[in-house]
Amino acid sequence: MAVPTGDGEKDMGVCINGALTDDELRAILGKLETDKDKEVFGLVCKRWLNLQSSERKKLCARAGPHMLRKMAARFTRLLQLDLSQSVSRSFYPGVTNSDLSVIANGFTCLRLLNLQNCKGVTDAGMVEIGCGLSLLQSLDVSYCRKLTDKGLSAVALGCHDLRSLHLAGCRFITDGLLKALSENCLNLEDLGLQGCTNITDSGLTVLVRGCQLIKHLDINKCSNVGDGGISTVSQACAATLKTLKLLDCYKVGDESILSLARFCRNLETLIIGGCRSISDESIKSLASACNHSLKNLRMDWCLNISDSSLNCILSKCRNLEALDIGCCEEVTDDAFQGLDDGGPELKLKLLKVSNCPRITVTGIGLVLKSCNSLEYLDVRSCPHVTKVGCEEAGLQFPGCCKVNFVGSLSEPDLLS
Numbered sequence: 481m482a483v484p485t486g487d488g489e490k491d492m493g494v495c496i497n498g499a500l501t502d503d504e505l506r507a508i509l510g511k512l513e514t515d516k517d518k519e520v521f522g523l524v525c526k527r528w529l530n531l532q533s534s535e536r537k538k539l540c541a542r543a544g545p546h547m548l549r550k551m552a553a554r555f556t557r558l559l560q561l562d563l564s565q566s567v568s569r570s571f572y573p574g575v576t577n578s579d580l581s582v583i584a585n586g587f588t589c590l591r592l593l594n595l596q597n598c599k600g601v602t603d604a605g606m607v608e609i610g611c612g613l614s615l616l617q618s619l620d621v622s623y624c625r626k627l628t629d630k631g632l633s634a635v636a637l638g639c640h641d642l643r644s645l646h647l648a649g650c651r652f653i654t655d656g657l658l659k660a661l662s663e664n665c666l667n668l669e670d671l672g673l674q675g676c677t678n679i680t681d682s683g684l685t686v687l688v689r690g691c692q693l694i695k696h697l698d699i700n701k702c703s704n705v706g707d708g709g710i711s712t713v714s715q716a717c718a719a720t721l722k723t724l725k726l727l728d729c730y731k732v733g734d735e736s737i738l739s740l741a742r743f744c745r746n747l748e749t750l751i752i753g754g755c756r757s758i759s760d761e762s763i764k765s766l767a768s769a770c771n772h773s774l775k776n777l778r779m780d781w782c783l784n785i786s787d788s789s790l791n792c793i794l795s796k797c798r799n800l801e802a803l804d805i806g807c808c809e810e811v812t813d814d815a816f817q818g819l820d821d822g823g824p825e826l827k828l829k830l831l832k833v834s835n836c837p838r839i840t841v842t843g844i845g846l847v848l849k850s851c852n853s854l855e856y857l858d859v860r861s862c863p864h865v866t867k868v869g870c871e872e873a874g875l876q877f878p879g880c881c882k883v884n885f886v887g888s889l890s891e892p893d894l895l896s
Contacts, residue, residue, distance in 0.1 A: 552586025580605035584612025603631030610638030646672035655683025662690035681709030688716035706731030718743035737762035760789035780806035813843030819850035
């Protein structure tokens with residue numbers, strides 16, 4: 481590759497590799513916006529390939545120790561490494577402790593590591609990560625079912641800047657890990673503990689003594705968590721908490737919701753499906769307190785919820801985008817009365833009312849009058865809401881709206 485000299489003599493040209501420094505080439509590479517263009521940059525010559533490799537920040541791979549060593553030598557500034565496996569296409573053992581040893585020693589700049597569904601990983605591998613990756617900010621070891629407090633406490637001890645930790649399905653995790661996080665990871669913002677059934681209120685209380693910046697907390701299916709733990713979290717993380725997931729936490733009741741209403745005015749997503757002790761009283765308080773912030777609310781199987789609290793939610797929380805009241809059998813069409821009274825239009829995009837036997841076509845019509853943004857409506861097992869009935873009533877659904885009458889449509893993943 482040559483550049484003309486422009487001196488009027490025989491043009492021998494100047495090699496671009498001789499004219500540009502490494503820093504200048506990095507500046508050019510930095511201007512490229514797409515991964516494809518960056519890959520093409522690396523095809524020019526070995527020098528450009530080496531520069532492109534050294535500047536790469538993200539990598540998704542599936543490899544053993546030998547290949548990982550080669551990648552570590554090539555991608556020297558890598559920040560994000562994804563070695564996760566899908567549930568349907570996972571293989572055993574996949575990533576091993578030997579692989580993690582190579583990663584810990586070779587990718588020392590790493591900020592994000594995804595090991596989801598890597599079934600061969602054990603505590604020994606986590607100790608390697610804790611010792612070698614002091615800059616790590618995000619770790620996902622969901623469904624690495626062999627892990628215990630021992631290995632993950634080593635991560636907490638060595639990775640003080642940890643911001644995100646996902647442990648879904650790690651059933652051996654206990655309150656001991658929460659203590660280690662509280663003492664060492666004060667910047668923790670995102671913690672996923674779905675299915676960690678050994679977590680208790682005491683553990684959450686210890687956690688938020690140190691970790692008071694938590695924005696997203698997933699304790700779905702943590703059946704030993706109750707009002708005491710949630711109330712403590714809501715007070716300690718009042719200024720930051722935006723997402724709280726409590727699916728099937730059957731010990732959670734009105735005390736938890738009232739505490740959230742009192743302290744957490746920035747709450748955006750609340751999952752309380754299966755929390756059957758929650759009643760209208762606390763939901764109304766939540767609607768008043770979080771009327772501007774609340775965007776996603778899942779309360780299917782909250783059997784004590786009735787028209788009054790649902791109408792309060794829809795009337796006050798006009799920024800609500802997703803609502804699930806499936807199996808709330810007390811809810812009737814009256815819940816949707818007065819929504820089109822001249823106030824701000826509802827921004828609801830997803831509404832699930834499956835298995836609500838007292839809701840009829842009339843109620844759905846009231847929703848449509850006050851909401852033009854609906855994209856997904858689930859009316860499965862609502863005996864009074866059928867496709868034929870909606871057509872006979874002349875209901876006009878928004879053009880982009882998918883209506884699930886019999887379960888034939890895949891649903892958006894907004895409220896999981």
